[in-house]
Amino acid sequence: MKNISHCIGLIVLLLLINNVASAQRRQRSTDSTRIRRSWRLANDTTRFRRRLPDSIRTRRWDYALVVTAGGGLSYYATHLGIPSNLERPRISRFGSPASLRVMWYPDHRLRVGLESGWTTMYNYRGTVAGERTHVYVSAVPILLVFSMPLAWIRGIERNLVRRMAVTVGTGAYVNHSQLDYGGRVLSSTVSPGWMAGVSYTYPIGRRFRVAGELKWFDAVAVKNAAFTAEAQLVWRAFSW
Structure with missing residues (x-):
């Protein structure tokens, strides 16, 4: 009877050890699955970030040279001096401006560049x-x-403002x-001025x-100012 009892006790002990070992293997398998799943999710997130459009990437080491070309409609918005002896005057304050801008996008928010063009x-x-x-x-x-x-x-990243930008400039006209x-008489005058848009x-x-x-051009010395509305094509020419 003692031998039988010892055998039964040994069998029970082996069953317990086997159950514990099985539970540990299942736990290790579960942990491994979770690790692999987390790794895949991390890789997928990385791939997703890499697939983001170039225009909305926010990597701080991403530099770019961006060229913008546009055209539209201008309106002369200041006093217009007309000779008093002009008869049957026909006046037009509207024009068709064109612009070209080259900007450097650094690793911070303030961008700098040059702009030229032609404005009626x-x-x-x-x-x-x-x-x-x-x-x-x-001009x-x-x-x-x-x-x-x-x-x-903050607080309005997902609405209209998140794709807007403010631009100011200074120089000459x-x-x-x-x-x-x-x-026909042609003349040219250089005037300091500024721009905001x-x-x-x-x-x-x-x-x-x-x-x-939408831009405001102001040639200060000659008192010429115009409001312009332009449609533009923006090209990220180089990135590094």
């Missing part, structure tokens, strides 16, 4: 002493510009005047975006 100020026509006359005034800005996106503003009256950008690919921008 105004034109008018009429008659003086019975002879037709036409005056046309335009070429040469500006150092600074831009800052507004996505950093080359003002061109053309007078047609008994011949706000834009909204939408990505359409890894390196391209479309944008709309």
Whole structure:
């Protein structure tokens, strides 16, 4: 009887040891599965981040050279001096501006670059002493510009503001005047000036975006100022 009891006790002990070992193997298997799953999720997240469009990546080591070209409609928004002897005047404050901007995007929010282009100020026509006359005034800005996106503003990252940016610039305007009256007279004047604008950008690919921008141009010395609305194509030319 003692031998039988010893055998039964040994069998029970072996069963307990086997159950404990099985439980440990199951636990190790579960932990290993969790680790593999976490590793896959981490890799998937990394891959997802790498697949993000170039326009919304936020890696702080990502530098870029960005070229923006655009055109639209301008409106001369300051006092327009017309000769008092001009008869039957026809005045136009509207024009068709074009702009080209090259910006450097560093690893912080403040971007810097250069902007130039061509902006219509105004034109008018009429008659003086019975002879037709036409005056046309335009300006070429040469500006150092600074831009800052507004996505950093807390609490509104997911609304309209997250794709907006504010741009300011300072430099010079080359003002061109053309007078047609008994011949053609061309003249140019350089004036200091500034610019301010706000834009909204939408990505359409890894390196391209479309944008709309409202700008105010002001050539201070000659008192020429215009409000412009432009549609733009934004190209991320180089990234490193």
